Amino acid sequence: SxxxxxxxxxxxxxxxxxxxxxxxxxxxxxxxxxxxxxxxxxxxxxxxxxxxxxxxxxxxxxxxxxxxxxxxxxxxxxxxxxxxxxxxxxxxxxxxxxxxxxxxxxxxxxxxxxxxxxxxxxxxxxxxxxxxxxxxxxxxxxxxxxxxxxxxxxxxxxxxxxxxxxxxxxxxxxPNSWSAEFTGRATAGAAAGLLGKTYLYQGKWAEAKAVFSEIMAGTYGSYQLMDDYAANFTEEFENNAESLFEIQLVNDGNGGWGGDGPGRGKGSAYQADLAPRGFTNQNGMRVNQWAYDLFTDEVTVNGELDPRIYTTLFANSDETTEYQGKTLAFKTFTDKTFLEAYPDTDLDKPIPIYANKWMDWEFTGRVESRDGGWHGGGNNLRLLRYSDILLMFAEAEFMLNGSTPAALDAINQVRARVDMPAFTSITMQDIEDERVKELTxxxxxxxxxxxxxxxxxxxxxxxxxxxxxxxxxxxxxxxxxxxxxxxxxxxxxxxxxxxxxx
Amino acid sequence: QAQSVSGTVYDNSGSPLPGVNVIVKGTSSGTQTDFDGNYTINNVDSGAVLEFSYIGFKTTEATFSGSSVINVTMEEDTQALDEVVVIGYGTQKKSDVTGAVASIDSKAIEKFTFTDASQALQGQLAGVSVQSAGGAPGAGTDIVIRGIGTFSNNGPLFVIDGVITNNMSSVSPQDIANVSVLKDASALAIYGSRAANGVVIVTTKKGTRGKLSIDFNTSYGVASVIRELDWANNRQYADIVNRANDNDGNARFPANDTQFDPNFGSNLYAESVQTAGVHDSNLRLSGGGENTLFSLSLSHYDQEGVIKFSDFERYTVRANAGFTKGRFDLQSTIGLTRTVNNPNPYFNRERNLLPTINLRNSAGQFSASDLEDRGIDAALGAFYGPGTIVNELGLAALEDRTITRNTILGNIAASYEIFNGLTYKLSLGLESYANNNFRFSPAEQVIFDGSNRAFSELSETNENFLSTLVEHTLNYNRTFGKHTVDVLGGFTEQINDVRRLGVNAINFPSNDIRVASAGEVQNTPAFQGTDAIQSYFGRVNYTFDDRYVLTGTLRRDGSSLFKEELRWGTFPSAAVAWNISNEPFLQDFDALTNIKFRVGYGEIGSNNVGRYATDPVLNLFSEYILGDNQTRVQGYSITNSVNPNLTWETTKTTNYGLEFNTLNNRLGITMEYFVKDTEDILVSTPLSFITGTGNPVPANRGSITNSGFEFLANYRDQITDDLSVSATFNFSTVKNEVTSIGDGSPIRSGSFTSNTIFSTRTDVGQPIGSFYGYIVDGIYQSDAEATAANDQPGNPRAGDLRFKDIAGPDGSGPDGIIDENDETYIGNPAPDFEYGLNLSAEYKNWDVSLFFNGVAGNEILNGTKYRGYFDFNGNYFADALNAWTPSNTNTNIPRNTQSDPGFNRRMSTFYLEDGSYFRLRNAQVGYSIPDTILDKIKLAKLRLYVSAINLFTITDYEGYYPEVGRNGRGGRGVFTRGVDEGSYPTPRTLQLGVQVSF
The missing domain is CATH 1.25.40.390 (Serine Threonine Protein Phosphatase 5, Tetratricopeptide repeat)
Incomplete structure (x- = not known):
């Protein structure tokens, strides 16, 4: 038949x-x-x-x-x-x-x-x-x-x-938020934030400003800067008050990762591409000197380096900054300083600068970027933060009306959180530089x-x-x-x- | 006056021959010899002629001249033995065959030891290309018959004692009586939509009538790697990396520099290889009475790998029986096979242990770091340098991997001759296997550090497969004067059913507890699949006067793999043969005999489609993480596009054959020329990615032409009573060209590194899977020269590879820029020709056989060079020390660099090598104990032999071995031929064996 x-x-x-x-x-x-x-x-x-x-x-x-x-x-x-x-x-x-x-x-x-x-x-x-x-x-x-x-x-x-x-x-x-079991799904705030960004990218300053203003006014729920800048980059403070949208990640295992299949790993591996040399098996990268120079061209209200540099970079410097009750210093995995990590460094040659953001070794105790498996990064990837909203608002306002108190207030909120002195007037260059320091x-x-x-x-x-x-x-x-x-x-x-x- | 005559019939060796037909010529009276070769015929007239006939022996006559006892010795008819050819659904007299059929019998197979029975075909048959997938125990083979005519991975169809299946790995080589390979459409069309890649028909040994024999063969061999690669030792490695770091302006790594310690180091490859044992035994009881035949065979094959922690074992039981009574005949063949394969997938893998690290720590355990032993507090990578730092030997040793398969493959065929010449046959075939694939990786630091895994893990899959085949055939075979007709008609149905259940679990309470229920079960992948095919087929073979032969074949297939309206297909073929030597005008022409010319045309198909390939379904595992507790949620999505309009590929073959014998029938020559046009080839390309599905979707839109020439010469001579020699030479060449890929893009494939560098490209006008990349044109001797080259993919400096500027955009000539326009076809993985030569001689009690084979004109991508010179995640070749430096400019090795700004590692002729080889595949010398001694010790036969496999191989190839198969990274597909990422080395094996018959 x-x-x-x-x-x-x-x-x-x-x-x-x-x-x-x-x-x-x-x-x-x-x-x-x-x-x-x-x-x-x-x-x-x-x-x-x-x-x-x-x-x-x-x-x-x-x-x-x-x-x-x-x-x-x-x-x-x-x-x-x-x-x-x-x-x-x-x-x-x-x-x-x-x-x-x-x-x-x-x-x-x-x-x-x-x-x-x-x-x-x-x-x-x-x-x-x-x-x-x-x-x-x-x-x-x-x-x-x-x-x-x-x-x-x-x-x-x-x-x-x-x-x-x-x-x-x-x-x-x-909705402005989801119930606890659904944290991580897109919210009205995420949509509004990205809408503002969309306007901004097209130079639609007024529209951008209007949306960012609504977000800042709490129309889509209450967003605020975390007290500690570093809290945006650890597993400990995922989906925090500053976050409008982030990719949800966990370190859960041995299997292949990503994609559609039963039990596929849901952790990230891009850390291996950012990690300092020797803490990754991938080709890796270094940070160009200008970025370090930009971070260090000004100091906090206490006369110390911008706290964000320690979160963002790993360099051979024994500078420290007191911030949020902690002494920040340049460290990498296993809490090593640059010279502890690279004892053979030839100090007569240019010394590379590496990345530190997202590595989250302090919280997770990872000893290198692949510790816990290839896709062992359980740290949520924040893709839209309230500080970015503030900086984008400042940019839109600046482009519309110049260095107004509203623009200054927005950018200074971001700076104040990391003890950086308030601007009294800004240029576009200031906004660009601030974005590097905040969002690298x-x-x-x-x-x-x-x-x-x-x-x-x-x-x-x-x-x-x-x-x-x-x-x-x-x-x-x-x-x-x-x-x-x-x-x-x-x-x-x-x-x-x-x-x-x- | 009439009286009764009796006697005994013997064969050459003096053994009685039962079942011999004895007739009184010109009468209807006759009989058969009994079990002891005795016969009696009554009422024989004086002067009458007795005719003794028996298959495989020359018919012998004796005249009755009064003596009441006539004993006869019959001579084996070697020519007659060859004259029956196994074809689809039957056998044919050689002179009646109109298609291209190649075959070998047990003699060419049973002498040697093979991991997989299909390896026995290698080099033996013109037009049949067999490549082992490396030399691992239990490794499979890739069989290509008359060139690749598809983009899918399908090999030929196998028919084992009537059961249609996909491989012959469940058969013990010792049990094979004959392998017949059907090559052209005339021979293949009877298998319709599954025949386009050729059909291999395997017939296993039956009993011999009247001869009760017990044969025991056993051999033991030792295998060793033929060639080792010269990897750097710890000092050499440190020097290479230090130089690279200096060149790159990077700091040296402590382990190579200030803290280099010659006491810490390893030679991973030397530690990984071993001399391995191979053991092969076969015990066979066979015999038969007047109406029965039986053969019971027990085989055991046990092979250790030349790479540690790999081995393979196979047990087979084969019980074949035949029963004949009058017009009724019953044949059954049943094979039971158990294979246990423990592969070592880690050997020679990319990113191996750096040679500055001990394989074992001070406690003697496998380790991937000496930091603890050395009391060093540093990050692994920061101390040793970048590297995954996998101790692959440790992984192989500690991980538990076993693939066990129990197979039943058997067939029962009952036939009844309804009236003279018309026979109905019912054949019931079955293949069933239970497969268990088990892997347990324990919680061991060496595994955690080095690989993706972070926990102990078990993955285990059980698969049950059942295939049933029912075939009804009606055969009418009759001779009327000069006309012989052989008509076959049939109906068949095959149903394949598979059910699979797997489990993955992690975090076991102990490394000794290795059952899934003890761990945290992560997922349980499962699958159920059924497919079916129904077919009607018919064949007419008409012979006139043994001069003209006409064959017509038709098969109509319906397959569940395709949608209803595309399900049924018809595959016709027709062929004629002309036995010129039987023409009256050549009656007296003796220089050439048995001249036959054949020509045939036909269409055959290939149903290269997986189950349910035409059904869209949802993926039920689009998971994400949500919630404050970061819980996995299960989403559904469409992840695969399907093409509902799939159908089979069609191959149209024209074949011309010419065969003749010469030198008084001592030399037989067969030549074939064919043109094979395959159309509607499934080309899998992703739809536009905007569909949201990235899976390659097949569509019937490609075409490929293969044309080729095959030559077979067979020489056999009995020079003296004591000395006989024989030689078989085969040669084949195939030209392969892709003639269409529809509207698809050229297919890039053949990556040889996890960093994805494609090496092959398949496009119209080129052979499948041609190597494609840049042409190396020396090394830049100065920075200025390097800068001037305007290399777009890279930013080279002095010491980097110079790539040739051959074209600009739109195919114009050199444009002063090196970019993708300068990539071109740089090699072909398919040989220009392949050949094999079998020589054997017997002198008194000695026998010698030598089997050579070779290929010529192909390129191999030596992917190990990528690791040896470029990849910084593992060891280098010692030869990387010979890299370009300002003071060592006369070299073809680019400068040491780990940042590789010149992108030296891109696909180029740097990796390609000539893959030609010529080797002594097998050599064997045997000695049979003389009969005079055997009689005393009551043995029928006792033969001792020594043999050597791969005794020598002549090649310029610098990898482990030029037989590389297909690269696993591409799924062993046709686009990854000749890509050698360091395949398991093919060993040289020396064996001692003994054959005893009782």
Whole structure:
């Protein structure tokens, strides 16, 4: 009989039978976040397309994965398509949620919240895609609803508009907070913060200011700076009062990490790419001298170094700073000073500067970046903090009205938290510098330079900033953005065009 | 006057021959010899001629001239033995075969020892390329018949005593009577949609009628690695890294510099290899009566690895029986196999232990750090330098890995001759296995430090597989005068069912407790799958006057792997053969005999698709962490795109064959030329990533052409009564070219490092998996020269590799910039030709056989060079000391650097080497104890032999061994051929053996 030839997959359910009830809506929503923990996204690879491209990180070594960091990425190299792919995973899953959940018969508030999450996740990924690849398609329906052959790249301004629209919707639908069992899901504050950032990136200063003002006024819940700057970078104070959105991570095991599969590890491994030499098995990086110099060009109200430098960097200096009842000093894993870690340092030669942020060795006791397993970083990755909101507000206000008391107040809140003297007037340079001190290694620096139009001036024209790899000789105009993955150019040929410079 | 005649029939060796047909010529009276070779015929007229016939022996006649006793000795007919060829669903007289079929029999197999029976085919058959996946005990093989005609990983189909399966690893080589490889569409079309990659038909040994024999073979061998690589010792390593650090402007690491201590160091590779034992035994009882045949065979194979902590053991029991009564015939073959494989997956792995660290600590335990012993308080990496610092030998020793499989593979075939020439046959086949894959990694510091694992962990998977095959065939075979017809029709159904349950658990209370329930169960991956195929097939073979042969074949397959509307496919073939020597005009032409010309055309398929490949399902494990307590939540998502419109790949083959004998039938020549066009090849490329699914989705859109020439020469001569010699030479060449990849991008694959550097590219106009990269053009001698080269991927300095500027954008000539336009095809992993030569001679009681084989014209990517010269996470080659320095400029090794700003490590000709080799695969000398002695000790046969496997190999390849298989990092796919990341070395084995027959 022919019956035996009709075999259906008995191992899972089909998409057609899904989206029936509130449980399904929640499961669909959780699935939208999974790509963030993909190895190709925030648990590791994204760092090569963000911070590794900025002017702070001087990555050791040439390699396929770091090539975009020295403008040598190609359309078929790893960083190009892996990260793109993970981001579009998020978009596609959000589209499923936005498309299907409204039709589910369930509690209306939860339904709205989940649809709002969909809009947030979609906008969040589009924000990243736009700022990395610029010429991307807008997809707002499930893949099954598309004729893929008809998808075009959209003008960047249309993508901006889509991101704005999504974030406005998300802001209106999302709750200010979730119950304790759901901490970590997107909130109205996260959506509003990213909306303000979206305006800011486009130079829409007034709109940006308005949204940031609402956040500062507590419209989306109460956000405030943590007393201790370092609390933003340890497992001890995850999802704290300063955090608008962070990637939830735990160190849980042996298995492969990221991705979609039973028991996949949900910890991060990018620490191995930031850790000081000798505390990682990866190529690693060092910090360019200018960043250290910038941190040290002013002192706290007590005449000491900016406390943030100890959290952010690891350098050969015996400077200390009294802060929050502690004596801060340059230390790395196992509480070692630079010369304890590198006893053979030749003091007559330039001494490298390394990173310290995110390593969290003080709280977890990790002795090196992979201690506890390859993806042993259980430290949540904070991607939008209230201090950034304050700095972005200051920037928007400054661009609108100059060095006003409102702008000064915002930036001075950030400075006061780390005992830095208040500004009495500011320039754009002050704002830029403050962002480096506050936000280095938080996946914003490169995009700041990009939106300020300073990639060429700051990076390309200073090949020494990439001296540990291949310099900046491979730069061609347009390579501020990453190449569109060859796979997608080919799949969408001839409607898609490659980015300029490739 | 008529009287009765009796006598005994003997074979050459004087043993009585039972079952011999004895007839009085021209009459219907006759009989068969009994168990002791005796016969009696009544009423024989004087002058009558008795004809004695028996398969495998020359028909003998004797004239009755009054003596009532006629004893006959029958001679074996060696030519006749060869004349039956095993084909799909039957056998054929060699002269009636119209397709390309190659075969070997037990003689070429049973002499030697093989890990996997399929290795016995290596170098023996023209057009059949067999590569071991390295030399590990239990290693599998990659078999490619007439070039790769697919992008999937499918090898040929195997038919073992009628059971259709995917490999022959459950068969003991000692049990094989014959292996027949079907190569062209005319021979293959009877297997339809599963035949495109060729079919290997394995027939196991049956009993011999009347001869009750007990044969015992045993051999013991010692294996050792042929070649070791020259890795740096602690001093050399320190010098290399110090120089690299100096070149890079980085501080030296204490362990290599101020705190270098010659007392701390290891030679991991020397410690990892061992001389290993190989033991192979087979006991076989066989025989048969007038109506029965049986063979019971017990085999045990036990192989230690030449790399420590790897071994393989196989037990097989094979019981074959046959029963014939009148028109009824029953044949059963049953094989029981148990294999226990303990692989060592850690040997030669990227990022091994630095040679400045002892393998064992002062307490004698495996260790990955001497910091404690040395009383040093430092971070491992800061003291020793970057490195994963895995003690791979320790890992291999401490971890517990066993893959156990129990297999039953058997077939029962009953046939009944309904009337003369028409036979119905019912064949019931079964393959069933239970597989247990067990791995336990204990809580050991050496494991924690060095790898991804942080806890003790157990992962165990049980899999149960059942395949049932039911075949009904009707066969009509009849000769009418000069016309012979052989018609076959059949229906078959095969159902495969697999069910799998696994468990992963961590954090065990003790390293001695190794069951999942004792740990924290993390997940229990499980799978259920069923697939089925139904087929109708038919074949007509018509022969006229032994001169003209016509074969037509048709198979219609329906497969559950495809959607309903694409499910059924029809695979036709037709072929003709012309036995020219049987033409009257060549009757007197003796220089060449048995001349036959064949030509055939047909279409065959390949159903290269996994179960449920056309069904979209949700992934139920899109997990995330939420909540104040950071709890894992389970989400659902679509992670895979599917193409519902999949169907089989189709191969259209045209084959021309010419065969003849010469030198008085001592030399037989077979030549084949073929063109194989494969269409609708599944090309897996991701959809546009904007779909949110990154999985490669197959679609039937590629095409590949293989064309080739095969040559087989067979020489056999009885020079004197005491001396016989034989030689077999085969040679084959295949040209492989991808003719379409649909609208897909060129396929990049073949990475040889965890840092992902693709080495192969598959595109239209090139062979599959061609090496693709930059051409090394020396070394920059000055910084100025390096800067001027304008190298985009790198920023080279003096001492870095110079890569050739060959093209600019749009294919224009050199443009003064080195960039991706300068990447090109730099090598082919497929040989230009392959060949094998078997020589054997017997002189009195001595026998010698030598088997050579080789390949020529292929490139191998020596991935170990990446580790030996570039990767800083493990040891270097000692030769890295010979790197370029301002005072050592006459070298081809680029300067020592760990930051590698010139990107020397990119894919280039630096890694490629000539993969040609010629080797003495097997050599054996045997001595059989003379009969005069055997008679006294009551043995039928006693033979002693020594043999050597891989006694010598002539090659320029600098890796462990030029037989590298396919690289595991790419899943052993066709795109990773010739990529050698340091595959398990193929050993040289010396053996002593004894064969006894009672």
């Amino acid at each position: 022919d019956d035996i030839l009709n075999q259906t997959n008995p191992n899972s359910i089909t998409p057609a039978s899904f989206w029936q009830n509130a449980d399904d809506a929640n499961r669909g929503a959780f699935g939208m976040y999974t790509p963030f923990t993909n190895i190709w996204y925030y648990t590791r690879f994204e760092i090569f397309t963000s911070d590794y491209r900025d002017d702070v990180i001087n990555g050791f070594n040439t390699s396929e994965r770091t090539a975009v960091g020295y403008f040598s990425g190609t359309a078929d190299s790893n960083a190009t398509f892996w990260v793109w792919q993970a981001m579009f995973q998020g978009v596609a899953r959000a589209n499923e949620v936005i498309f299907n959940v409204p039709n589910i018969d369930m509690d209306a508030t939860l339904r709205d919240n989940i649809v709002g999450e969909g809009h947030f996740v979609r906008a969040f990924n589009y924000f990243n895609l736009l700022n990395n690849w610029r010429n991307i398609p807008i997809i707002t329906l499930p893949t099954s609803e598309y004729d893929l052959n008809e998808v075009m790249q959209a003008p960047p301004e249309d993508v901006w508009a889509q991101i704005e629209l999504d974030l406005q919707t998300a802001r209106d639908l999302l 290694f938080e996946r914003t620096r490169y995009y700041d330079l990009l939106r300020w139009g300073k990639v060429v001036e700051r990076i390309v024209n200073n090949p020494d900033l990439k001296s540990e790899s291949a310099g900046t000789g491979a730069y061609k105009p347009g390579r501020e953005y990453i190449a569109i993955p060859q796979n997608d150019i080919d799949r969408n040929f001839p409607r898609w065009t490659q980015n300029e410079g490739y």
